[in-house]
Amino acid sequence: MRVLTPTENNRLNELLGFLGVTIAVLIALALLSYSPHDPSFNVSADSPDLHAARNWIGPVGAYGADLFFQGFGYAAFLLPVGIFLLGYRWFRSEPMDSPAIKLAGYSMLVLMVPTLLTLWRMPDVRSAIPPGGLLGIDEAIAEYEAALRIRPNHPEVHNNLGNALGDLGSADEAMAHYKITLQQKPEHADAHNNLGVALAMKGQFDEAIEHFHAAMRYKPNDASAHSNLGNTYGMQGKFVLAIPEYTEAIRLNPKDSQAQNNLAITLFKQGKVDEAISHYRAALDLKPNDPQIHYNLGIALLQQGKQQEAVAHYKEAVRLKPDYAEAQTQLRALGGSPSQ
Numbered sequence: 001m002r003v004l005t006p007t008e009n010n011r012l013n014e015l016l017g018f019l020g021v022t023i024a025v026l027i028a029l030a031l032l033s034y035s036p037h038d039p040s041f042n043v044s045a046d047s048p049d050l051h052a053a054r055n056w057i058g059p060v061g062a063y064g065a066d067l068f069f070q071g072f073g074y075a076a077f078l079l080p081v082g083i084f085l086l087g088y089r090w091f092r093s094e095p096m097d098s099p100a101i102k103l104a105g106y107s108m109l110v111l112m113v114p115t116l117l118t119l120w121r122m123p124d125v126r127s128a129i130p131p132g133g134l135l136g137i138d139e140a141i142a143e144y145e146a147a148l149r150i151r152p153n154h155p156e157v158h159n160n161l162g163n164a165l166g167d168l169g170s171a172d173e174a175m176a177h178y179k180i181t182l183q184q185k186p187e188h189a190d191a192h193n194n195l196g197v198a199l200a201m202k203g204q205f206d207e208a209i210e211h212f213h214a215a216m217r218y219k220p221n222d223a224s225a226h227s228n229l230g231n232t233y234g235m236q237g238k239f240v241l242a243i244p245e246y247t248e249a250i251r252l253n254p255k256d257s258q259a260q261n262n263l264a265i266t267l268f269k270q271g272k273v274d275e276a277i278s279h280y281r282a283a284l285d286l287k288p289n290d291p292q293i294h295y296n297l298g299i300a301l302l303q304q305g306k307q308q309e310a311v312a313h314y315k316e317a318v319r320l321k322p323d324y325a326e327a328q329t330q331l332r333a334l335g336g337s338p339s340q
Contacts, residue, residue, distance in 0.1 A: 004089050004099035013093045018143060020087020028080040030061030031068065036128035037321035040066035054319075065333060069125050073133035075113040082106055115139035118164065130167050140164050155185035171198050188218030193228060197288060200232045208232050223253035230262060239266045257286035261293050270301055276300050291321035297329065 033056040040062050055061040068076035089096060096102060115137030122131035131138055144161035164179035178195035181188050195262040196211035211234055230245030237267035249256055259280065268287035269298040279296040288292065298313035311334055317327040 004086065004096050004103065006093045006095060010093050013090050017087045017091025018090070020083055020090060022087075024080040024084035024087060026057055026061070027068075027083065028077070030057040030065040031054055031080070033057070033061065034065040034126060035320075036066075036067070036126050037323075038062035039322055041070070043097065069129045069133060071133045071135055072110065073114050073117055073125055073129060073131045073289060074122070075132065075136070075138050078110050078113065079107075082110075085132055092104070111135070111139070113288060115143065119143065119160070131171065137164050137167050141168075153180075153184050155169065155181040155191070156319075157187055158184070159188060159191045159194065162191070166198065167195070171201065174198055187218045189215045189222060189225070192218065193222065194223045195234070196225075196228070197228050200235065205236055207234055221252055221277075223249040223256055223259070226252065227256065227259045227262070228260070230266075234262065234266055239270055242266050243270075255286055257283045257290065257293070261290070261296065264300070265296060266313070266318050268296075268303075273300055277304070289320055291317040291324055291327070294320065295324065295327045295330075298327070302330075302334075310334070 008168075009200075015228060016028065033054070035054055038053045038055050039059060053059045053062040055065060057064070065076075068079060072078075076192065104311075114132030116136075118130060118131070118132035118136035118140035119240045120131075124130060141161065143165045144157050144164060147157045148161070151157070158177040158181040162174040162181070165177065166174040175198045178191045178198065181191040182195070185191070187208065192211040192215035196208040196215065199205075199208035199211065209229065211231065212225050212229040215222060216229075219225065226245045227249035230242040233239070233245065234240035243263065243266055246259050246266065248262065249259040251258070260279050260283035264283065265275040267279065268276035277297065277300045280293060280300060284290070294313040294317040298310040298317065301307075301310040301313065311331065314327045314331045318324050320332065321327070
């Protein structure tokens with residue numbers, strides 16, 4: 001394990017240690033300033049001049065942070081920590097005891113933490129990437145499947161496995177596990193809610209609505225069931241039915257920015273522009289860096305003839321999301337420029 005052990009040349013050790021510490025700091029800064037709207041492997045920007053990355057390390061930091069978070073989720077922060085500690089030891093020419101054992105332990109930590117983050121259902125990274133990344137999801141699925149081999153009819157494990165499969169986009173498999181959960185435990189509110197979302201995405205609205213009502217029946221104070229029911233009514237164009245569901249979701253969870261935004265969209269479609277603007281502003285108070293809300297508010301303000309304020313929100317939407325084509329189009333139509 002020579003790579004973990006400093007040489008006998010102190011000057012060379014200081015140089016390599018300094019490089020290691022510098023790389024670790026750069027990676028940490030890139031991760032800390034990560035934005036899902038920066039140009040990355042999942043987002044493309046039309047022009048580097050119009051859509052410069054907001055990552056503190058620039059485009060390289062944006063792409064690197066996206067890659068690390070996609071792979072490891074929050075556990076990506078373990079990478080700069082490990083490099084920093086190794087670089088610090090090299091800088092001080094301090095040999096490492098049992099380097100092979102420490103490397104094995106560090107590797108196990110990097111592999112285990114994503115799984116734990118996924119199993120614990122931690123919040124997504126910047127509301128965009130699963131907390132344990134793709135590695136965490138794969139490992140969590142393996143753990144759930146192993147648990148089911150021991151207890152095949154455990155409802156909670158089936159529900160959690162459905163969530164993990166849903167994160168991977170395997171909707172049909174996820175639905176199968178939600179249904180098994182409900183066979184074993186019909187009063188499982190979360191499984192009703194999760195199955196309702198999956199059914200709605202497949203266009204099976206009537207069945208989805210039944211499951212949302214079941215979720216509310218078994219868990220009356222669950223804001224997400226009301227919000228998802230509102231979404232389902234909205235997908236059907238039943239805006240009159242969607243409004244009270246969003247309103248109830250907001251009452252149960254006043255910090256739900258998405259429900260505020262969806263309610264505003266629904267009100268706007270009904271011609272209630274003043275009310276829509278009020279809810280868009282409430283959504284921005286909760287989530288000021290959401291480009292969609294800025295864009296939607298710009299549309300509503302333009303409807304009222306408030307062009308200058310609308311342009312400001314379009315520009316902010318483009319600043320936050322470099323590839324926001326609709327906002328760019330609106331700005332050009334109004335004589336504005338995303339780069340101004």
